[in-house]
Amino acid sequence: MKNAMKDTDQLKLDQYRDRWSSLGEMSGLVALSEQPSVAKLKEIDLFDDYDNKMLEKLSPDISLATWEPGTVLFEEGAYIDVAFYVVKGSVDIYLQGRRSPSAAAAPIFDQNRTMMIQTADLDLEKKPAPKPEKKKPTPQNTIFLSTMDFNLPAEDAVRLGSGDVFGEIGAMSGWPQSATAKTVTKCLLVQIRLPALRKMRQKSKAFKNKVDAIYRERSLLPQLRVTPLLTGCDDAFIESLAGKVDLVSCDPDQVIGAEGEPCDGLYIVRSGFVKLTQKVGEGELVVSYLPKGGTLGAAELLLEAGGSWIYTAASMENSELIRISESDLRDLMAKYPAARSRLWQAAVDLVKEAGGSRRDVSQSEFLESALEKGLLQGNSILVIDLDVCTRCDDCVRGCAQTHGGTPRFLREGDKYKGFLITRACNHCNDPVCLVGCPTGAIRRAAVGEVVEIVPDLCIGCRTCARNCPYDSIVMNDTGMKWPDSAAVPEAKRGTPQVLATKCDLCYTDPAGPACVRSCPQGCAVRVGGVDEFRKVVARET
Amino acid sequence: MSRPGTFALKKWVRSPAWMVAFIVGAGITLVALVANAWLGSLDPGNAWGITYGSAAAFFMLAAALYGVRRRLLAVRVGASQKWLLFHVYGGALFMLLVFAHTEFRLPSGGLNLWLWWLSLIVTVSGFIGIFLQRWIPRTLNSALETEVVYERIPELVKEISGRAEELAENCPPAVREHYLNQVRPNIQRPQRRLGYFFDITGGVRGRARDVAVLSRVLSRDDREKLDELERLYRTKLEMDAQYSLQTALRTWLFAHVPVSIALVVVVALHVYVVIKY
Numbered sequence: 001m002k003n004a005m006k007d008t009d010q011l012k013l014d015q016y017r018d019r020w021s022s023l024g025e026m027s028g029l030v031a032l033s034e035q036p037s038v039a040k041l042k043e044i045d046l047f048d049d050y051d052n053k054m055l056e057k058l059s060p061d062i063s064l065a066t067w068e069p070g071t072v073l074f075e076e077g078a079y080i081d082v083a084f085y086v087v088k089g090s091v092d093i094y095l096q097g098r099r100s101p102s103a104a105a106a107p108i109f110d111q112n113r114t115m116m117i118q119t120a121d122l123d124l125e126k127k128p129a130p131k132p133e134k135k136k137p138t139p140q141n142t143i144f145l146s147t148m149d150f151n152l153p154a155e156d157a158v159r160l161g162s163g164d165v166f167g168e169i170g171a172m173s174g175w176p177q178s179a180t181a182k183t184v185t186k187c188l189l190v191q192i193r194l195p196a197l198r199k200m201r202q203k204s205k206a207f208k209n210k211v212d213a214i215y216r217e218r219s220l221l222p223q224l225r226v227t228p229l230l231t232g233c234d235d236a237f238i239e240s241l242a243g244k245v246d247l248v249s250c251d252p253d254q255v256i257g258a259e260g261e262p263c264d265g266l267y268i269v270r271s272g273f274v275k276l277t278q279k280v281g282e283g284e285l286v287v288s289y290l291p292k293g294g295t296l297g298a299a300e301l302l303l304e305a306g307g308s309w310i311y312t313a314a315s316m317e318n319s320e321l322i323r324i325s326e327s328d329l330r331d332l333m334a335k336y337p338a339a340r341s342r343l344w345q346a347a348v349d350l351v352k353e354a355g356g357s358r359r360d361v362s363q364s365e366f367l368e369s370a371l372e373k374g375l376l377q378g379n380s381i382l383v384i385d386l387d388v389c390t391r392c393d394d395c396v397r398g399c400a401q402t403h404g405g406t407p408r409f410l411r412e413g414d415k416y417k418g419f420l421i422t423r424a425c426n427h428c429n430d431p432v433c434l435v436g437c438p439t440g441a442i443r444r445a446a447v448g449e450v451v452e453i454v455p456d457l458c459i460g461c462r463t464c465a466r467n468c469p470y471d472s473i474v475m476n477d478t479g480m481k482w483p484d485s486a487a488v489p490e491a492k493r494g495t496p497q498v499l500a501t502k503c504d505l506c507y508t509d510p511a512g513p514a515c516v517r518s519c520p521q522g523c524a525v526r527v528g529g530v531d532e533f534r535k536v537v538a539r540e541t
Numbered sequence: 542m543s544r545p546g547t548f549a550l551k552k553w554v555r556s557p558a559w560m561v562a563f564i565v566g567a568g569i570t571l572v573a574l575v576a577n578a579w580l581g582s583l584d585p586g587n588a589w590g591i592t593y594g595s596a597a598a599f600f601m602l603a604a605a606l607y608g609v610r611r612r613l614l615a616v617r618v619g620a621s622q623k624w625l626l627f628h629v630y631g632g633a634l635f636m637l638l639v640f641a642h643t644e645f646r647l648p649s650g651g652l653n654l655w656l657w658w659l660s661l662i663v664t665v666s667g668f669i670g671i672f673l674q675r676w677i678p679r680t681l682n683s684a685l686e687t688e689v690v691y692e693r694i695p696e697l698v699k700e701i702s703g704r705a706e707e708l709a710e711n712c713p714p715a716v717r718e719h720y721l722n723q724v725r726p727n728i729q730r731p732q733r734r735l736g737y738f739f740d741i742t743g744g745v746r747g748r749a750r751d752v753a754v755l756s757r758v759l760s761r762d763d764r765e766k767l768d769e770l771e772r773l774y775r776t777k778l779e780m781d782a783q784y785s786l787q788t789a790l791r792t793w794l795f796a797h798v799p800v801s802i803a804l805v806v807v808v809a810l811h812v813y814v815v816i817k818y
Contacts, residue, residue, distance in 0.1 A: 386682040388555065390674045391691060391787050394614060394621060401615035411690055418682045511617050518614040521674070522555060522622040 028071030033064040046085050049204035061196035066188050073181040079434035081194040083168035089187030093179045094157035173271035212247045232338050246323040250315035257309040263300035265323045272319025276311040285364040287354035299347035373414050374470050375530045378426030379449040383419045388523035398518025406476050408503045417537050425472040425503040427451050433464040452504040460498045476501040553675050563630040570637055583644040597638035604631040636664040656811055659804040666797040677786045684742040687779040691787045694780050698731045705773045712766050728777050733785040
């Protein structure tokens with residue numbers, strides 16, 4: 001674990017030399033033109049489909065950058081909110097091996113998700129990682145992660161040139177980049193930030209088709225291969241299906257299907273969350289939700305051909321879905337009875353859950369509350385049973401004593417059914433706080449889903465704190481001042497050093513998080529998500 | 542959250558295993574006492590008595606270490622919860638052993654008498670603490686919407702008071718008068734009230750009652766201002782309830798900790814005297 005992190009740090013140091021570099025001249029940036037003029041954008045074929053008015057709207061989120069050869073644009077595992085379009089030059093996309101597929105999937109939570117790290121994981125620090133054997137690229141040894149932007153054979157690279165787009169899937173879905181991008185020659189790149197990327201997709205069918213085609217080419221097929229629904233299907237069938245499915249992008253609150261209206265296919269959630277509601281009396285109840293990998297429309301299409309939506313399905317955030325048409329679904333079920341059974345099972349589970357929510361309104365209230373409070377996103381949520389908590393604040397003091405005197409959370413937050421859902425970091429599935437960090441100081445710690453901030457890289461820009469929807473990142477005055485050094489921007493020198501700080505789950509400590517360990521009443525617990533929280537609530541009430 | 546008015550045993554006895562261990566420990570002590578009475582006499586100076594006394598001193602010192610543990614939370618010496626459980630059950634066993642050591646009666650001699658009374662005060666204050674620690678959190682959680690960190694209450698009340706003052710300045714005369722007479726005297730600083738111990742919601746409801754009457758005679762806009770003022774006032778009153786009960790959770794320690802320290806000193810003196818003379 002530590003070895004892998006060291007490689008990354010070394011790489012970062014080689015590239016940046018100091019924490020300010022990404023804002024300065026040492027990062028390989030030759031020229032940067034922010035908010036380019038409409039005339040300048042019109043010179044680039046990427047923007048052919050957009051009129052002047054649209055280009056004016058896009059301009060604030062677009063920059064033109066010229067990079068030196070050998071510049072690392074982003075690393076494997078980085079979260080970026082930028083897509084790149086190559087105007088001139090070439091870029092290599094390769095796996096640097098920071099995360100092996102098994103390491104990426106390695107669970108760090110135990111059954112109760114209260115202990116964050118296994119001793120076995122710590123032992124990895126002492127043992128050098130075995131060198132992977134070189135294999136010929138085959139579907140079997142192709143490195144594929146659900147987060148994959150590029151379907152890369154292990155230890156191989158893809159060279160992109162003029163007219164190619166990359167980084168867009170990670171940017172759109174909030175997934176980490178699963179490959180490293182490095183310029184091979186001097187490159188002129190159009191860098192498109194997420195808001196512009198979304199507008200461009202909405203406005204131009206050609207651009208949407210281009211991005212979708214890239215997704216189909218680089219990611220869709222391997223994703224479909226590992227989709228549980230299609231387990232056991234032969235490759236030729238999946239390949240043909242990959243060519244036929246629709247890729248659907250939804251804005252927050254966009255309705256995918258309205259209760260009572262005809263259902264137009266089976267949807268699989270690629271990213272984001274989908275909320276399912278049903279009409280009850282004059283109002284609506286939240287009956288379930290679908291996370292990444294969830295299927296929607298199964299019950300509707302299984303019960304009758306061209307059935308109607310049983311629920312109203314709406315996207316909670318910017319979501320990406322795959323739609324399989326009814327006829328393709330029927331082909332699938334005719335050819336593979338196992339897939340049919342799996343679909344039935346998923347449909348029955350969903351109907352059961354919905355029924356439960358209708359019978360017991362508190363279940364619906366719980367789901368609604370969980371959606372609001374971000375519990376669906378969380379991998380490790382600190383909750384406190386207020387029936388037992390003596391308000392002694394030992395949890396906060398324990399946290400402070402473990403982290404050099406500064407606590408990384410306060411015993412404050414939202415109350416639900418007598419439980420306090422604290423604002424300690426939830427270590428989200430899709431951590432938006434990682435997006436846009438100029439130095440990569442906030443990152444996955446390479447241990448499960450833990451998100452950490454590396455103080456040596458933080459420049460106190462507050463981007464992560466502003467991005468976090470749950471106020472889990474606080475700016476902390478370290479009591480020191482920025483040094484009077486040439487490496488530090490002049491305006492910052494001598495000013496108070498205020499850095500971002502947040503919970504890191506005490507991931508290096510095999511004894512677990514200090515907050516839980518320090519609670520004398522045993523009422524502070526870490527829950528691994530909404531289902532676990534529901535169990536805790538049920539047990540204690 | 543348990544339903545108000547119900548007795549949830551699991552909320553009072555958090556660890557049945559420790560309770561069982563205590564019952565076993567107490568049982569062994571009582572069996573030893575019966576055997577002691579059967580085979581010899583109850584006397585602090587004989588082998589039986591010295592054993593009770595030594596065991597009591599051991600449990601007292603071990604239980605007292607919890608105070609040290611609380612100051613060293615980052616040190617990996619087991620979960621705090623286990624330390625507290627030992628503190629509670631070990632402390633209870635300590636008192637039983639003290640009674641055994643003193644033949645279940647008041648000892649003679651100034652130092653011994655001090656020791657006996659200090660032990661009793663520490664144990665009783667400990668039990669009061671346990672009661673408060675079980676009862677107050679449930680009471681706070683049963684009806685209050687606001688959850689607040691004790692140390693932040695003065696700062697938050699000041700903020701609420703400022704916002705209320707600002708709002709009242711833009712209110713019609715009737716609302717402003719209500720604010721000046723009813724709200725302002727109670728909103729400016731945190732107030733502890735005994736009444737919250739008897740009815741956690743009563744104080745809040747009672748004080749906000751007049752607002753409903755006033756609301757009927759106002760225009761829609763003014764009613765909104767009044768509602769906002771009332772919301773601020775209710776939040777402040779809930780903070781008062783938190784302040785009152787959380788103060789009790791903190792102050793009982795002043796009855797427990799200093800006496801405990803005195804007890805440790807007197808026990809050390811007692812052991813020294815016994816060994817020396």
